[in-house]
Amino acid sequence: MYRYDQHDHQIIKERIAQYRDQVRRRLADELTEEEFLPLRLQNGLYMQRHAYMLRIAVPYGMLSSAQLRKFAYIAKTYDRGYGHFTTRQNIQFNWIELEQTPEILEHLASVEMHAIQTSGNCMRNITSDEFAGVAADEIIDTRPYAEILRQWTTFHPEFAYLPRKFKIAINGSKEDRAAIAVHDIGLTVVYNEAGEVGFQVMVGGGMGRTPILGSIIREFLPWQHVITYLEAILRIYNEYGRRDNKYKARIKILVKALGAEEFARQVEEQWADPKDGPATITETEFKRIASYFTHPAYVTLPEQNAEFSAHLAENKAFSNWVRRNVKPHKVAGYRNVVLSLKKPGVPPGDATTEQMDFIADLADQYSFGELRITHEQNLVLADVQLSELFSLWEAAKAHGLATPNIGLLTDLICCPGGDFCSLANAKSIPIALDITDRFSQLDYLHDIGELDLNISGCINACGHHHVGNIGVLGVDKDGSEWYQVSIGGTQGINAAIGKIIGPSFAAAQMPEVIERLIKVYLRERFEDEKFIDTVQRLGITPFKEFVYATPIHSTVLHGEDEYV
Template sequence: MYRYDQYDFQIVKERAAQYRDQVRRRLSGELSEDEFRPLRLQNGLYMQRHAYMLRIAVPYGLLSSAQMRMFAHIAREHDRNYGHFTTRQNIQFNWIELEETPDILDKLASVEMHAIQTSGNCIRNITSDEYCGIAPDEIVDPRPFAEILREWSTFHPEFAYLPRKFKIAINGSVEDRAATALHDIGLHAVKNEQGEVGFKVLVGGGMGRTPILGSVIREFLPWQHLLSYIEAIMRVYNQHGRRDNIYKARIKILVKAIGIEEFQRQTEEEWQDLKNGPSTIPQEEVDRVAAYFAPPNYESLPATDAAVEQLKAEDKAFANWIKRNVKGHKTPGYKAVVLSLKKTGVPPGDATDDQIELVADLADRYSFGELRVTHEQNLVLADVKQSDLIALWKEAKANGLATPNIGLLTDIICCPGGDFCSLANAKSIPIAADIAERFDNLDFQHDIGEIELNISGCINSCGHHHIGHIGILGVDKDGSEWYQVSIGGSQGNESSIGKIIGPSFAANQMPEVIDRLLQVYLRDRIEDERFIDTARRIGIAPFKEHVYATPIKIAHPAGEDAYA
């Protein structure tokens, strides 16, 4: 994986020292909270409902075991013994004391990490496919390009104060596992007729208040021009993006306002002055960065392992785990293993300090000391020998990390919501907990098959509710917490935005609402049809009719019952 060079070390060291002095001045009263706010946000420190929250950047979701152990240390020494992995492949700590944050940044720097550009109107953490480098359907390993983008975008002076935050995702495989259509800029690897590698470029995607799928601005961009073309896009946005209205400031609003054809025209015009200039990426630079991502020392192994096949036949729990949590690998004899952070009773994406430390140990023993964070708030060991799968499963299971539910109903994506976030309209975690408990039957989950359920506590969509097969959005209704339900959303090659089925529901109605949606799916599906395919085929009307056909009972705290 990438290692800091002298420039990275110097940048992070100077930023940490600068921030330490800023905190000193805030604590002494030299800086007011209004003056300190932009300074702390530049270092990933947010003020939430109860305490400060620190968001740490995990570039393209890739971690070393040493970095993972530092997360365990921070959770243990500076938080309440856990961390929260996010849909942006980062980690957040929700109970941070301001006085301790300079020490935390110094500790992060010691393992080549920081919290720079995890907030603010700048280019945020570059995200990618969690299976990059090992996916059987990979066209090109996107990690070198993601790293080049990271180096280019960090402290880029022209793009430090954009109209609004800016997110870039890069995908190197046939299947889009980086949700490129839902980003300000999405980059999807393709090959032209000559077999040359380039990128399809999408702009103007995003969720939040105005969910929009990105539009293709270029079908094929040679990789050499990746930086210059993105710079052209950024310049058009920086010049014309709105700064008078925070809700109309994202690039998707600009693209929608002027049209994709005009945006494309302006970008191409801007690009003519940048094309073949200093931002052109030479082969030598790609080779330099790619060397950090050279394949590990794989052994020559058989394609299957007899002991694994035998245990699959004998042990249903192991077979289910293999089916749901073990993924393909381009190297024979190896697999990628997803460690589930979705055990019933645990907030989705949360991991204790002991679990974080254990995962670091597992990475050292089973996966060349590396691991990844997924968009779905789970963890991946990317290079596991098939002969190690049984031992790994037993350890993961003993520590609550082997729930065989990846891609199933209880693999819920969920933001921290109103329990922590000051922007949230409603709580998310209790809704996820109630649904997970209601459907905590793995046989049932395996029977209904793949389904994505995403929950956000507010319209900002940190839980990606817009692209859930079932999406749940917390809304404020006369001072009370209610939940709006949508169906038909999806990420990937066939991305779509979910459609709201009708009026919102009270919190304790939500498990029954999900049950009724599933009843329609089980009634109307054809053979092994997925939920999303059934929803697309029959539309939302049958789901809406069944959900609202009879009132759903609400149990009031006082003990009186009513019906919606």
């Protein structure tokens, strides 16, 4: 994985010194909170309901075991013994004291990490496929390109104060695991007819108040020009993006207003001048960056292993875990292992100090000291030998990390919601816990099959509810917390935005609402048909009719029964 060079070290050292003085001035009341706000946001520090929250960048989701151990240390020393992994492949700590934040940044710098540009109106953390470099369906390893973009985006002076935050995702596999269609810029690595490497460029995707899927504005962009072309996109956005209304300031609104064809024309016109300028990536520079992403010391292994096959045949629990949590690898005899952070009774995406230390040990023992964060809020050991899967499973199970639910209903995405976030309209975590408790029976869960359930506590959609097969959005009704439900959303190659089924529900009704949606699916599905396929085939009407047919708990809303 990438290691800092002298420029990275110098940049981070200077930024920490600058920030330490800013904190000193704030604590001495030399800076007002209003003056301090943009300064702390540049360093990933938010004020939430109860305390400061620090968001740490994990570029394209890749971590070393040493970096994860540092997260564990921060959780134990400065927080309440846990961290929360996010849909941006980052980690958040929710109980941070302001005066301790410069120390935390020093600790992060010691393992080549920082919190820069994890908030504010700037280019955020570059995200990618969690299996980049090891995916069985990979076309091209995106990690060198993601690192080039990381370096380009860091402290870019021209784009430090954009109209709104800006998110870039990159994918290089047949399956889109980076959700590129709902990013401001989504890049897919492709080959042209001449066999040359380049990018398909998608612009204007996003969720929030106005969920929109991105539009393709260029089918093939030579890889050498990815920085200059993205600069052209950012310049159009920086000049014409709205700054008078933050709810209409994202690039998706500009692309929609101009139309994708006109936006693309303006980008091409803007790009004409810098196209072959100094930001053009040379072969030498690409090879330099790519050299950090060499393959680990794989050994030659057979694709099958007799001991593994015996465990698979004899142990149903192990077999279930392999079926859900173990993914194909491009190297024979190796597998990708997803460690579930969705154990029933635990807030989705949370990991304790002890768990993080233990996972770091697993990475050292089984996966060359590296791991990845998924945007579904789980962790991945990417290079596990087939023969070691059983011992890994036994160890992970003992630490609550082997729930066999990846891709199933209880592998749900959930933002911190109203328990922590000052922007939230409603709590997310209690809803997630109630639903996972309702569907804790594993045989039933496996019978339901693959289903994405995403929960957001507000319209900002940090829980990606718009692209959940079932999406849950917390809304405020006269000071009370209610939940709006949509179905039919999906991420990936065939991305779609879900449709709202009707009036919102009280918190206590949500498990039964999900149960009723599942009952319609089980009643109407064809053999081997997934939930999303059934919804797309039937539309939302049969689901809506069954959910609202009879009242649940006779919940009273404004003096009338709320039927669900």
